[in-house]
Amino acid sequence: MPARSDERRARQSAREPGGASGVGRTPRSESEGKPNLMGDAFDDNYETFKALLDTFPPSEAVKRLEQFGIEQEVVQRIRERHEQDTIRIKELEEPHAVVLGNRDTWYTGPQAKDKCWPGIVEQLLKDGWSQSPAIDDLADSSTRIVSLLNHPKEKSFSTRGLVVGYVQSGKTTNFTSVMAKAADRGYKLFIVLAGIHNGLRRQTQARLVQQLVEQNPAMWSQLTGLDKDFTPQENPASYFGKNNKTHVLCVVKKNAAVLRKLARWLEKASAHLEGCPALIIDDEADQATVATKSINPLILRIMSSLPKCAYVGYTASPFANLLIDPSADNLYPKDFVVNLPKPKGHFGTEVLFGRYALDGEDPEQVDDGHDMIRSIPKDDVPCVRPEKKADVEGFEPFITDTLRDAVEYFWLATAARRVRGAGNQHNTMLIHTSVNTSVHNSFKRPLQHLRDTAARSIEDADYLARLRDLWDEESARVPAEDFGEKKVAFDQLIHELPGVLRGCRVIMDNSSSEDRLDYENGPVVAIAVGGNTLSRGLTLEGLSVSYFVRAVSAYDTLLQMGRWFGFRNGYADLPRIWMTDELAEWFRHLATVETEMRRDINIYMTEDETPLTFAVRLRTHPSLRVTAAAKMRDAITAASSYGGKRVQTHYFHTNADWLRVNNDAARELVAKSVAFATRADERPADGRYVFHEVPHSHVLEFLSSYKFHEKSPENDADLIVGYIRKRVSSAGSLQRWNVAVVGNPRGEGFTFGHGVTVGRNTRARLSVTNPVADFADIKTLMSRRDAGVDLAGDVADLTDDGIMELRRSEFPSTGLLVLYPIDKLSEPTPAKKLRAPLNAEEHVIGVGLVFPKPANEDSTVEKYISANLGNVTIEDEDFSLVDSEEA
Structure with a gap:
């Protein structure tokens, strides 16, 4: 930098x-x-x-x-x-980016004469931001983004970029900083597309006025106000004429009527726009912008009226944006994609829910997440959400035990925060069960009754004992000391509880209610019940408790509804989320998708790629769409190879019949391996047996008999078998396999037969309050070392890349299949707080496969979708136009 x-x-x-x-x-x-x-x-x-x-x-x-x-x-x-x-x-202090051409040279950072960026720094310091690392990181990332824009004195330009952040991670402050630095260099018109709801538009307008306009009021003209979306102004020359040196700010909803008025007004002002560099910031760029018949053409119409225009989308869920047709006149981020680094102290999907290991990672190094998720039994869901549309009218929710626990814990956490007296002054709880406004409104009476009853019972010994038990259990499960906070004893917070109950409001925040969360008139204690108005962009200040059972069907919808993501300064130990186990698993999968997507962007940055020569792959899920179907109409199924990767089982049924089939398949494979291997490496003291060069036909027989859990798309036996057959027939590879048995030398014995007995491994399941019958997720099976169990010498000190490189040298065309006998009880160690006993009806057989990476990979499996780059034309080095597939 x-x-x-x-x-x-x-x-x-x-x-x-x-x-x-x-x-x-x-x-x-x-x-x-x-x-x-x-x-x-x-x-x-x-x-x-x-x-x-x-x-x-x-x-x-x-x-x-x-x-x-x-x-x-x-x-x-x-x-x-x-x-x-x-x-x-x-490394990571600059955001990683994918860039089209050499675009990052003109802007080198703030200068002494600048006004807007120093004003933001001054305001952030007043708000309690630290210079390092918070403001320094913001300075670095915003400088990087501005450097990817065009110089404002170029004759004409039309830039299209995308900035990928995290939910509730400070994206607004980032794009405000980008606007400030662009203004300091000569950009004049700033249009911010602030979501589709009035609440978010108003919140964004207020933030921009505070951080930009009020710091240098003489430098700014506003086309919109706090309570006024865009209305056409008279005499455009007064804003864009040569005599007006002010910057022009316009914050609008993505609403067709509003955008149409803005487009017409700019077209009338065309005579004054030739020398007007414009920056359009599209906040929540995946919402309404992509694949809409009204909003998308209007944004393009506005851009066409601006000869010098840079469009930058901001979103934490970029799935739809990355699937736009790049060859069409659209908003595909053809010029750059920037991946913002995760700010320190941010609570994101991975932090809360954990994730699965990506290929090349040591599963033991991938965290399970914090113990902050509480399970809602499936039987509770019909009590808080209508099961079908016909049940909406007249629906009355029932305060279940889990909902009561969530509400009472919210009051206790609020009281504890008052004892601490630090951090955000607001306290909010979110209840999100349905998109239907009448369902939201039905919660008001029972929640108010629960609050009033609690206020009357505050002196009751039995009631206080139950609250004490709830608080002691929760504060023990998530120790305050782990987050640098001081534990609050129940006897301290009980004195604050009456005031919390007196001040607690129950607010229905939806499109039909007059109630709204208002954080501008003093400290708030509120239980907010809502749907779409609370599910995107809008910040719920001091959010500590969420009760969430909303059914969704797509990644981006699910991720944006997670209003619990963000910063929890002063109360990082207190947040809790009540949801179903299925939703928790979806979020864990989504955390894996996010991490893999960001890794793709970061890797491509170093490989001389551009947004028009690579397509980010998005891992699919059997129960969820990546985004709305209309936004995926130009997407294609991306080819992802098993070559050079590890595949491992982590989902299992727990019933005896299913497990016995796998035990039989494993014993049959061991028998064939003993009979047909060219040599055997037997290390019973270490719990290791390796059979070298077993014919692939026996591996295929095993894969056809072994039952993979249907929820694991990466463990599709048909895809794996098809891949192996294609590699065998087309490249002569994978004809031989090394088959290994890996056990725990200290475990009780598991006998495969033919002299092969090893100790059983312990693999505890992820803990849930209400485990699903006949299902276990162990999350981790293979260790990094196991991927080299058949290699000569000790590989314990090698990295993942080192092991795979050694495999390429020693076994360039040989696969590895590892069998793991797992104890059916598998008690977790005390350190594994988020784990529970496996409790299967029979011992479990886990399977890991390691595939060699071929020189020319052409055998693929379909696990991902991506944008279709097949119709994109790009210029090669001699500037002749060629089809991208041939380039």
Whole structure:
């Protein structure tokens, strides 16, 4: 990242004799000539070193430091800090991006004359942001994005980019910073498309006014207000004429009538727009923008009236945006995709729900998530949500035990936050069971009755004992100390509870109600019941408890409804989410999809790819769509190969009949392996047997007999068998397999027969309050080391890449199949707080497969969808147009 202006001034000063850094002057005393290892003296000397780097290579810069009389120990620390800073810049402090062409050169960071960006920094510091890392990271990421825009003095341009953030992660502050830096460089018109609801538009307008307009009021003209969406203004020349030097701000809903008025007004102003660089920020860019018959054409119409226009979409759920047809006149992010780094302290999908290991990861290093998810039994769902449309009219919810626990825990958590007296002053609970407004409204009376009853019972010994049990159980399951917070005892918070109950409001926030969450008029304690108005973009301040049973069908809908994501400063130990186990599994899958998608973007950045030459793959799920069907009409099924990957089972049925089939299949494979292997590596003391070069026909027989759980799309036996057959027939690969048995040397024995007995492994299931009958998710089966169980020598210290590289050298065309006998009880260790006993009816056989990566991969399995790049035309290096499939 280029140096900021203050750093450049420091370096310039360092080059001048007698400058502030002290270069070129003689110390007046011995103590003055010996810089401390820490403090201002060290910082000055470090700035001196950075200044020298503008002229000299690092080795010469070090020599010159020594000539200045700086001690060797200090010089060494300076070198170490420089190396750390260099690594920091190269790694994650800049957001990772996929860029079209060499677009990242014109903007190098803020300058001394800037007004808008320094105003934002000043405001953020007042709001309690730290300079490092919070503001510094924001500065880095927003600079990166602005550098991908066109220079405002270019004659004409039409840029289209996408910024991928996290739900409730500060995307608004990021695009406000991008707008500020673009304004400081000469962009004039700023149009923010702020979702589809008035609440989000108003919230966005307020934020932009606070951080941009109020800091430099003379520099801004506004086309919209807090309570006023766009209405046509008279005399466009007064906004865009050469005599008006102000920046123009317009914050509008993605509403057809509003956008149509804006488009007409801009078309009337066309004579004044040629010299008007415009930046369109599309907040929640996957909502209403993609594949809509009204909004999408209107956005394109607005862009067509602006000769110099940059469109940047912001979203945490970019699935629809990445599936747009790139060859059409549309909003596919053809110029860049930026992946924002996750801010420190952010609660995201992976943090709360855990995820599954991606290929190449050590499953033991992938976290299970925090113990903050509470299970709602399936039998409770009809009590809080109508089962069918015919039941909506006249529906009355029942306060179930889990809903009562959630509400009472919310009151206790609010009281505990008052004891702490720190962090966000607001306290909110979200109840989201249905999209239907009449269902929302039906909750008001029973929730108010629950609150009033609690207020009357606050002196009742039995009631207090139940509250104490609830609080003690929850605070024990999630220790405050794990999050740097201090535990609040029940006897402390009980004194705050009456005030919490008196101040608690029950709010129906939906399109038909007059109630709205208002955080601008003092501290709020509210139980908010709602649907779509609470499910995207809008921040629920101080959200600590969520009760969620809303049925959804697509990734983006599910992710955006997770209003519990975000920052929980001062109460990171207190959030809880009540939901069904099925929903929790969907979120865990979604966390895996998110991580894999972001990894794709980051990898492509280093492989000389652009958004028009690669298509981000999105892993599919048997029960969920990636996005709405209309938004996927241009998507294609992407080919994903098993080559070079590990496949492992982590879902199992627990009934004896199903498990015995797998036990029989495993014993049959071991018998064939003993009979037909060219050699055997037997290490019973280590719980390891490896049979080399078993004919692939026996592996295929096993895969045809072994039962994979139907919920695991990556464990599709037909796809795996088809892949192996294709590799065997087309490339002569995978004709031979190494078959391994891996057990626990300390476990009770499991006998495969033919002299093969190993100890049973322990694989506890993920813990849920109400486990589904006949189902277990163990999440992790193979260790990194097991992927090299058939390799010569010890692979314990090798990385995943190291093991796969060694496999490529030693077994370039041989597959590995590993059998794991798993104890049917499998009690978890005390450290595994989110695990429960497996409790299967029979011992379980887990299977891991490791496929060699061929030189020319053409055998694929279909597990993903992606944008179709087949119709895209790109320019090759001699600038002749060619079809992208041939390029």
